[in-house]
Amino acid sequence: MKKLAIIYHSVHGHTRHIASCVRQGAASVADTEAQLLNAEDLAGAPDTLLGYDAYILGSPTYLGGVSGPFKSFMDATGRLWRSQQLKGKLASGFTVSSLPAGDKQSTLMSMFVFCMQHGMLWVGNPILPEQHAGVPYDDAANRLGSWSGLMTQSDHSGPADEFAAGDVKTARMFGRNFAETLHRIL
Numbered sequence: 702m703k704k705l706a707i708i709y710h711s712v713h714g715h716t717r718h719i720a721s722c723v724r725q726g727a728a729s730v731a732d733t734e735a736q737l738l739n740a741e742d743l744a745g746a747p748d749t750l751l752g753y754d755a756y757i758l759g760s761p762t763y764l765g766g767v768s769g770p771f772k773s774f775m776d777a778t779g780r781l782w783r784s785q786q787l788k789g790k791l792a793s794g795f796t797v798s799s800l801p802a803g804d805k806q807s808t809l810m811s812m813f814v815f816c817m818q819h820g821m822l823w824v825g826n827p828i829l830p831e832q833h834a835g836v837p838y839d840d841a842a843n844r845l846g847s848w849s850g851l852m853t854q855s856d857h858s859g860p861a862d863e864f865a866a867g868d869v870k871t872a873r874m875f876g877r878n879f880a881e882t883l884h885r886i887l
């Protein structure tokens with residue numbers, strides 16, 4: 702059994718919804734236990750991370766980066782960084798924001814650098830955009846075209862579970878690919 706933590710921060714629920722789609726995809730891989738963990742809770746108990754084989758980080762994009770509470774979680778891992786206790790764990794990240802681009806790449810990059818400083822192994826999002834194969838844009842896997850991690854687009858004022866079908870599909874595929882990779886290499 703491999704244990705995977707999906708660590709998220711969400712105020713209005715969109716990021717939590719995508720986290721649960723990622724979890725569904727990961728949990729569809731046999732012998733995978735995937736749990737959602739709130740970044741604000743983890744900030745007060747960072748040693749909880751030691752009980753997992755792998756992490757998927759999820760934050761809304763706030764002003765081109767991770768949200769403040771998500772950064773507080775990251776900063777709370779400083780003691781784990783000094784002892785390199787997370788070295789060799791598998792990691793990836795996703796972000797949710799309301800604009801099509803919205804500087805989401807910058808959020809993924811800060812997650813990537815965080816994981817590299819901890820000595821983790823980063824898994825991307827190797828999913829071919831399906832619109833090239835004639836699938837309508839909103840329904841297409843990886844419709845936003847992000848390989849470094851998962852990007853999804855929320856309707857800022859809409860319900861938390863209202864996403865383009867393609868983004869929901871991509872989130873599940875991303876979770877599944879991550880769990881398959883976890884079993885393959887760890």
Ligand SMILES: Cc1cc2nc3c(=O)[nH]c(=O)nc-3n(C[C@H](O)[C@H](O)[C@H](O)COP(=O)(O)O)c2cc1C
Nearest residue numbers: 711712713715716761763764765798799800803855
């Ligand atoms: C302080 C703040 C900054 C934001 N900055 C961005 C941004 O840089 N780019 C963007 O596309 N959306 C931005 N947004 C929109 C959020 O990313 C979006 O509403 C997201 O769905 C919020 O996640 P949540 O529903 O999980 O809380 C911002 C929202 C807030 C509150």
